[in-house]
Amino acid sequence: MRTALQRDLEARVDGEVRFDAGSRAAYAHDASNYRQAPIGVVVPRHVDAAVEAVAVCREHDASVLSRGGGTSLAGQCCNTGIVIDWSKYCRRLLSVDPRRRRAVVEPGACLDDLNRELSVHELMVGPRPSTHDTCTIGGMVGNNSCGASAQAYGKMADSVVGLEVLTYEGVRMWVGPTSAGEYERILAEGGRRAEIYRAVRGLVDENLALIRTRYPDIPRRVSGYNLDALLPENGFDLARALVGSESTLVTALRAHISLVPVPKYQSLVVLGFADVTAAGDAVPAVARHDPLALEGIDDTLIDLARVEHVAGHGVLEELPKGSGWLMVRFGGDTREEADERAERLLQDMHRSEHDTRVSYLDDPAEEERLWKVREAGLGATAYPPGGRDTHEGWEDAAVPPARLGDYLRDFRALLEEFGYGSASLYGHFGQGCVHTRIPFDLEDPGGAAVYRRFVERAARLVASYGGSLSGEHGDGQSRGELLPIMFGEEIVRLFGRYKGIFDPRDRMNPGKVASPLEAADPSRTPGVYRLGENLDHLGYHPAEPRTRFSYPRDHDRFTHAAARCVGIGKCRASSGGVMCPSYRVTREEKHTTRGRARLLMEMMRGMPGGGEDAVVTGGWRSKDVHEALDLCLACKGCRGDCPVGVDMATYKAEFLSHHYRRRIRPPSHYSMGWLPLWARVAALAPGAVNALTHAPLLDRAVKRAGGVDRRRELPRFARRRLTDRFSGSRVDGPPVVLWPDTFTNNFHPGIGEAAVRVLEAAGFRVEMPPVPLCCGLTWISTGQLATAERVLRRTVRALAPRLRAGVPVIGLEPSCTAVFRADAPELLAGDPDVERLAGQTRSLAEFLLDRAPQAITAPPPGTGRTALAQPHCHQHAIWGFDADTEVLRRAGVQADVLDAGCCGLAGNFGFERGHYEVSVGAAELGLWPAVRAADPDTTVLADGFSCRTQIAAGTGARARHLAELLAELL
Structure with missing residues (x-):
């Protein structure tokens, strides 16, 4: 039922207003240990719309939280109330x-995107978080x-020249350094x-000695409000005094910031020590x-990076011997200058x-990989193999660098005393800041009590x-309630008075950092x-559902997999890597890997034993979860790119298998989901089928009957399948099985013939399965997992003699190869022949190289040739390029x-209506423009059937498989 608040926001705010369970679930978390579901979410189309949203909230006495990327680790980016998400529209330079x-x-501008715009001026923003x-x-x-x-450019407060801010009461103003003349003019x-200015000046003037003496003189003091920026010797700078206030005082509408030159050249020195304390x-x-x-x-951290393959091959071998390291980066206007500074060190x-x-x-490339x-x-230490899950909660304390x-x-020693000795220590050592994730037990009251101690x-x-x-x-x-330990009670009372000046009703992100000491209505003030x-995890003990996949990285528990996301938000990146294509197009939080993971966790929270105050109800039948997963391309990009390895393609398949259990499925599940069967039928009369379609x-x-979008051209079946054309190998060498996947076999058999020529030229005897088989990919991607299991078991039985003899299996279609290497062992866990299949399946390039x-x-x-290569998403995620x-x-x-992301077709996804x-x-974000701009003599390479189909649809270019190019070069 729509509330009066929702109705007024929808009527008056130029933006997107969401009070649905899915949106509330997606924004109930940040990257911290905490969870609070908001009343609703507002996505303003411009700054003035956000101002109006705050006005509506004020009229309804609703609290407000202004949110950026949602990656905060201390819980400041989740709260009850209305969340204002700036990141979709308000992102302009x-x-x-x-x-x-x-x-x-504008506040929603992504740092990397902004720096790309500024790079034409050879400038950038100084601070650069991970x-x-x-x-x-x-x-x-x-x-x-x-x-x-x-280390070189200071904190964000050092980059802020001025801020346009809005108080909850509706005061909109630019703030910054305030001279005596400017102060008198304002009064x-x-x-x-x-x-406001008079009250702030009075608070500072009354407590000059206290503020000057109780703030630690260290480079990395981020805790507390920046009252020291208001001292006379610091120019009574109200902008810097509001930086770091975590949406508890004002809403920042625009930022006037200083920039720094981009270092033209950089060098990296790595120093190895006996241990991290010596470093x-x-x-x-x-x-x-x-x-x-x-x-x-x-x-x-280095051991975990090795195990989890965080760096490229051989990069970690560049480290000097030791058990603790300092990575020291120098810059210069010339290569010689950067190198000379390194040499002096x-x-x-x-x-x-x-x-x-x-x-x-x-x-530079090696430097960047090591960096x-x-x-x-954070991602590498979250789920150490064989160890306990780790958490933030004490992850960024700072001390004087000299100590x-x-x-x-x-x-x-403290970590060892509490049994947390496995925690990794790393961070910004030049400024005394130490990061760590600690194996706290935050699921039960007893563990939470130990965490507190x-x-x-x-x-x-x-x-x-x-x-x-x-x-x-x-x-x-x-850390809000711990501030008296650091600052003392007197300074913390000043924080409360300062909060009361800007937000006397405690409506701005209430309960975080500080509570207004002089509230208009003390009975409404809950404190921090x-x-x-x-x-987030306290009381999260949902009954474990029976699942098709085994989830070996999550202790064979789907409940753990659903809670795997730690909120880093890398899936919100606008470029680089593969994930998350639907977010890059829609810029919607619930269409990120993170957003979908949060909804799945909320779905499990709604199951028996899952906890209280579940936002998502309906379990596997949830419409909110289905809506969020519907635009997941199942590209598997997150499995490779997500710092903690969330595998949304697998979670989606699992969800769909339960969601449609004993229910009528969408037409596309019967048409494209059963494509291998229809392809076998079409092989009887491919010409007639092509004419019909x-x-x-x-x-x-x-298309209407099959749930296919009318704007898509259906692929044409080949006149003869690869398995019909292949009559046996002409070479009597070591045997290899060339896998005739559905796409190569039925649509592009010339690729398979090219692969046969390449393998025979290399001296191998090529074999193909004697009967039609399938990896089950299309059934997996549509969540028809029971059928996928049967299909896979039949395939494994047929291949078993060759697998047990150690014969390699060569895959040509990356998505099918990925099924054998990743999906099959998790769908048919414990079958030794499935494990052999996973271990013996190789891509053509891998096999030839090895x-x-x-x-x-x-x-x-x-x-020689020039080529433009589009890696397939599943290949990117499972074995790389x-x-x-x-x-x-x-x-x-x-x-x-190309590092252009997913092609956007992604198997059945791009064909489906909607x-x-x-x-x-997704294709227009990178792939299509790159192909259109390529020289006509450049060969476009794409091993994936989806990639080749999408390239042809948007550019008219005929992309080729690696096998075709190699066969031509023989």
Whole structure:
């Protein structure tokens, strides 16, 4: 039932107003341990619409939370009330002054996207958190973000020149440094703005000594409100005093920020030490060289990075020997300048008392891959193989850098005392900020009580070092009640008075950071939430459902898989990698991997034993979950790109299998889901079938009956299948099984023939299954898992003799190859022949590189080819494109491997009615423009049937399979 608040928001706000269960579930979480479902979500189309939304909330006494990327780790980005999401529409760079190095930006602008726009001026935003590809400027302002680059450029507060802000009462104003003359002018104007300035000035003037003495003098103090920015010697800078206030004081509408030059050249030095504490001891000596960044990592993080393949092949071998490392990045206007600064550090370290080993990287690509190991710390440490799940909760405390080594020793001892000794330690060591994820037990009251005792002890330890409870992620809920330990009661009372000046009714993100001390209605003031309230996993014990997939990475529990997402939000990136194509087109939170994962967790929460206050009801029959999953392309990009390996394609298949159990399915599930069967029937008279499916009027009827979008052209069946054309191998060499997948066999058999020529030229005897078989892909993607199991079991039985003899299986269609390597072992867990199939299945490139590298020969000089290659999403996720790249290089092909994301067709997805706009929208984001811009002589390579079909549909180009190119080069 629509409430009066919802009706008024819909009537008056130019934007999208959502009070549905799916949207509330998607926004009930951030990246923290906390969960609070909002009343509703507003996505304003422009800044003025957000102002109107706050006005409506004020009239209905509803609280407001302004949200950016939603990646906060302290709980500040989830709350009851109305969430304003800026990231879909309010993301413009409004103006830039290259000479003064200034810009005005809307709050929803993504940092990486903004920096790409600024790069034409050779400028960038200084702070760069590890979530730089998803975080927003508004979120960075709200959280006073830092990142590794804060070593050189400071926190976000140091980049903010001015802010346009809105109070809950409706006062809209620009704030910034305030001279005496400006202050008098504001007072002379009168009104509520003048009252705010007068009250703030009075609060500071009455407490000058307290503010000057109780704030720790360290580079990474993010905890608390920035009252020190209001001191006379700091220019009474109200903008910087509002930075880091986490939407608890005002709503930021626009940000005027300073910019810094992009370093033209960079170099990276890695210093190895006996352990991470010794690395901490060396920080002051290294920091004297003024690096751009100075990061620390320990051996636990490196071991996890190796196991989880976070870095590219061989990158971690570049590290010097040791169990703790400092990564030191220098910049310069020339390569020589950057290198000279690195050399000076190395000379200094050799003369110092620090026992260190050194590695020096000057290859930018290698540097970036190694740097990503550090940036991936949160994801790599979340689910350590064989260990306990880890959590934030005490993940970013900071101490004076000069005392870092001693602090690390004491903190390690505290971890050991509580049984948390497996936690990794890493972070921004140059500024004394230490990140970690700790194996807290947050599912039961007893574990939560131990968590509380640990955090209180840790807070007192940090305070004893003159440090900050938060050095990057803010206070939110996880540290709000601990602030007296760091600042003392007097300063915390000032926080309450400061909050009361801007938000006397406690309607701005209430319960986080501080509570207004002088509230208009004290009975309405709940105080700050305690750190043990609203815990996401507390009481989350839903009954484990019977599932088709086994979920081996989640202890064979779907309930764990549904809760796997930790909220990093990498699926919200607008470029790079594969995930999440539907988000890149729609820019909708519930169409991210994260949003869908949150809905699945909320669905499980609604099951018996799942917990209280479930937002999503209906279990497997939930319409909200189905709606969110409907636009999932099942591209598997998240399995490879998500830092914690959420596999939404598998979760979607599982959900659909339950959702449609004993129910009529959509037409596409019967048409495209049963494609292997229909292809076998079509093989009896392919010409007649093609004529029927492409005849005017008849094709429309066929598409309508099959649930296919009318704008899609149906693929044509080949006149003869590959298995009909193949009459046996002409080579008597080692045997290989060439897998005749449905797509190659029935639509593009020439690819299979080309593969036969390549394999025979390499000396192998090619075999094909004697009877029609299938991997079950189309049944898996449509959630018909019982049928998929039967199909797969039949295939495994037929291949078993060859598998037991160790014969390799060569896959040509990446999606089918991925089924054998990833889906089959999880769908048919425990079958040794299935495990053999997974272990013996290889792509053509992998097989040639491993078993017949001598067969790949380069053409004569000057006769090489150029190619534009589109990796298939399933290949990207399961085994990568490195082998293909190397084969092409050895074959003398200069290949440009696209990083353009999913093609958008994704098997049945792009054909289905209702998906066309998202499908072509994904292609237009990168693939189609790249193919259209390619030189006519460039070969377009795409091993995936979907990719080739989508390329032809949008560009007219005929993409080729690697097998075809290699056969031509023989």
